Amino acid sequence: MTQAIKTIHIYTGHTFMGNSDRFEGNLFENTIVIFSKERKEYKPGKKIIQLNGSKKDIEKVIGICQKAELVVLYDLDQVKIKIALSLPNHIKIAWRFFGHELYDRQRLKYLSKTTQRTLGVKLILEKFWEKKNITQFTKALNRINFFLGLSEAEYHLLVNNWRRLPKFIQLSFPSLDLNPSSINFKLKINEPSPLILIGNSMAMYNNHIDIIKLIEQQPNRQQFNFTLLFNYGLEKYYTKKIRKLTRGKNYFHLIEDFMSLDEFNSLYERTSALVVNSHRQMAMGNIFTAFKKGVKVYLNEKNLMLHWLKKEGFRVFSIKNFQNDLQNNNASLTQNLAINNFQQLKKLSGKYSDEKFQENLYAECTLNKK
Known part of the structure; x- marks a missing residue:
């Protein structure tokens, strides 16, 4: 019998919480952690831990993650970088890539000439972000095992600039029951x-x-x-x-x-x-x-x-x-x-169903297990 992988999903805020729905099934035992001061009601049946995001809360989550087999980070902000770098190597880490985590660090490539002229000095002042905390960010990229992305074509484009990206895993797309x-x-x-x-x-x-x-x-x-x-x-x-x-x-x-x-x-x-x-x-x-x-x-x-x-x-x-x-x-x-x-x-x-996504990720997580 297949043993479910103990998985922790970590969000900042509630906006993209639906992303972890693709893990629902027999292969992953899911716990969701949300850093947010805004309280909301959740669907029954989900295991959800909500914390404010204080230093004490972050340390608590690191402790929770150390008992897991897989940790999924939604976005890669400073809190999630800290969590990633605090976990032992036997725990797999997956990063659900949204885009801005890498694109913000090379923003001039993605702004039209009109937008650049409009921003002017403001854009120059904001460019510091491209190099901000780059050392810790790079360490996190090296530590993370899987890059959960929408398109392998986009991943290959990004690898030209970020050669040490984690292994690509194709995300699923929501099923469509309508006609x-x-x-x-x-x-x-x-x-x-x-x-x-x-x-x-x-x-x-x-x-x-x-x-x-x-x-x-x-x-x-x-x-x-x-x-x-x-x-x-x-x-x-x-x-x-x-x-x-x-x-x-x-x-x-x-x-x-x-x-x-x-x-x-x-x-x-x-x-x-x-x-x-x-x-x-x-x-x-x-x-x-x-x-x-x-x-x-x-x-x-x-x-x-x-x-x-x-x-x-x-x-x-x-x-x-x-x-x-x-x-x-x-x-x-x-x-x-x-x-x-x-x-x-x-x-x-x-073509990119939840079942295929789960099977691919599960296989990668259990690849070297005896």
């Missing part, structure tokens, strides 16, 4: 103006200003509802610039209030297009929701994920396509293309 008939095309058509989402957050990696300037050049811009998702992230010099550029223009709207999952899905049901002008992997949750809801997706040509998604069979489009589609009032998917993307998403969740 294409769940896409509500009437809702999109009945919108007073076609709804186009710009970016996924307040993050500067969205390079919003390039898209805002592109929109401003369109004579028919008043016919659209360009909505920026500004309800996730921190208010900074960059975000103030975006607010200034969009203020007083009735074709621009900012969503600033937190949305429940139902509200998030409802927004995408009404949306015609999603534009993410990032030069790096980000917003994949938004992109997959877009595919599920029949939304046309535009990505920057410099974003590796545009090319990866095309190879996986999705119909995605470039920012240049977006400019042409605005001029021709074509910033929405045909039903055939929407159905294609839905079906490809379903194929992807089968």
Whole structure:
């Protein structure tokens, strides 16, 4: 009989807690640790420990982890680096890579020239982060056993700059029980103006200003509802610039209030297009929701994920396509293309299923056990 691996999942905050759902089953015995002062109610049946994140709390978690066989770190901040470097080598460590942990350390590569010019001196002052605590960070990379990522293509790109990355393990994608008939095309058509989402957050990696300037050049811009998702992230010099550029223009709207999952899905049901002008992997949750809801997706040509998604069979489009589609009032998917993307998403969740992910990781964790 297969013995479940004792696994500790460590989060900072509640935002991405659903990531550990892919471990549910017979192969992993899961305990979730959350560092957060915000108290929430959790689903029954989950073993969850919530702590504030004090030095005493961190030491307590290190003690808990020392009794585990596998520790999964969601993000790689200073607290998780400390935990990783405190654990003996016989305990396996997996890092669920989100993106910013590496991209933030080479940010100039992923900001457009327009974004860089806008930030100016502010960007130079922030560049210290690229070298901040690099020694401890590098030690943590050497200690961690597994890199849990969305795409092996992205992993190989990152290895060019970070040669000592842990071994890649392909993450699973959520199963899709619905069928294409769940896409509500009437809702999109009945919108007073076609709804186009710009970016996924307040993050500067969205390079919003390039898209805002592109929109401003369109004579028919008043016919659209360009909505920026500004309800996730921190208010900074960059975000103030975006607010200034969009203020007083009735074709621009900012969503600033937190949305429940139902509200998030409802927004995408009404949306015609999603534009993410990032030069790096980000917003994949938004992109997959877009595919599920029949939304046309535009990505920057410099974003590796545009090319990866095309190879996986999705119909995605470039920012240049977006400019042409605005001029021709074509910033929405045909039903055939929407159905294609839905079906490809379903194929992807089968190709990279939770079961396959669990089997691969379990095999790696037990590889050298007698």
